[in-house]
Amino acid sequence: MPSQGPARSLQHALRLDLVRSEKASVHLTTFVVAAVSTILVTRAYLALTGYPQIGGDSGLHVAHVLPGGLLMLVGLTLGFSYIGPGPRPIAALLGGIGFGLFIDEVGKFVTADNDYFFEPAAAIMYVVFAGLVVGAHAWRRYRPLTDEEKVANAAHVLVDGLAGRLTDTRRQEVLRTLDALGDVRGARPLHELLSQVEPRTPTVPQRLERLWHRVWGLFDRLAGSRFAAPVLGVLFVVQAVGAALVTIGLWRSGSSYAITLSGVLTGTAASLVFVALGLRRWRTHDRHSALGWFQRSALTSLLLTQVFLFAASQFAAVAGLAVDLALLGLVGNGRARALADRDR
Known part of the structure; x- marks a missing residue:
């Protein structure tokens, strides 16, 4: 219809053609x-x-x-x-x-x-x-990367390779990605060019990036081990006990923290409900769904409980933040593994 022409033109003009970075x-x-x-x-x-x-x-x-x-x-x-x-x-x-x-x-x-x-x-x-x-x-x-965005990221890495700034570890990682892409446009020419690049010793920024890869690799290995469930249990217990101790301290301090106390109680209660639902799914061997509920619990603590804790006790909230980040890392990698196992 003619009336849709200007609207489509405006949408096209306002669209940002951004390529997302895998890093x-x-x-x-x-x-x-x-x-x-x-x-x-x-x-x-x-x-x-x-x-x-x-x-x-x-x-x-x-x-x-x-x-x-x-x-x-x-x-x-x-x-x-x-x-x-x-x-x-x-x-x-x-x-x-x-x-x-x-x-x-x-x-x-x-x-x-x-x-x-x-x-x-x-x-x-x-x-x-x-x-x-x-x-x-x-x-x-x-929002996982599309195949075209993966090729674009590989081309971005090639810039470092052509300038003599690419490590062998990073080069091999990108080559494996390009191998998996197969006949996607641009994948094979990039693979050939990267294969000819001479690697170099990692620089300080690249060592910093490798440090985070090791952290996520640790979460991934732990998520796939037999210790995953016990570690998750310990983290959730620490999370609940910490919130309970802060709640008791706020209650004893008087009524000036009434709003904070209500927020901490609400967030903690919701987190415990999500954990209970996750445990119920875990017992039925629906691991992917169980980890989803655990993830909701960690996010609830992160976005609700810790916000109110920060207003009352910054140190307690920082400790809670560390626990929540560990939970999200472990649960996120566990869900990725469970999804991969289910799709096989």
Whole structure:
């Protein structure tokens, strides 16, 4: 119909032809871990040194949001200035440190009196990082790369190879991917070119990327071992006991934490219900469905329970965050294995 012509033209004009990176979740994990670690180190240092101000009594105050912005600028500049995937690990690391310094002062941005100690600031920071983690998790699970995007990623890696910046481990990994793609357009020519590339010793950024591969490899091996179920059980017990202890502490502290207490109780109750449903599925040998319920439990804790915990006890919430990330890593790899076994 003629009326659909302008609408289709507008849709085509607004569409962003973006090719997704297969390493996006790895780089985002580096970014989040660097940012959270920076916040914890910064706050610990300031508490131990009595919150000194750069500039002293001169009337100047150099807030650490400024070096944070400069580090984010450096990370962006690396991405703008160099081609190929080589600079991305170090850009993710520097950008994460810079963003941690930036968002650590969010209390000053949202209060009229520039209150660095604004209590809800911790919850704001937590929501931002939880959103990033969950977004990356959903991206990996629900939107796998197409064959064409895999070929495009291999071509991106070839850039490093032609410049003499490609390690043999990475080259072999991409060659296996291209072998599996078979006759997909561009796969065979790229395979031939990559086979002729001379590998080199890993650089510091590539070693950083390999570190994350080892972490995910550990989760994958653990998910496929006979210790997977006991480890999951221990993590869920630690999660529930930790929330219970914080709840008791909040209840004893008085009514000022009534909203936080309600949030922690609601999140913990929902997580336990999901665990119970998962155990029920596990007993019927429906492992994929069981792991799905376990995943919902971990996400509920991450997005609800820990948010309220952060408002009351940052250290307890950080510990809960570590447990939830371990659960998501283990459950995610377990689901991938269960799905592969089911499709065979």
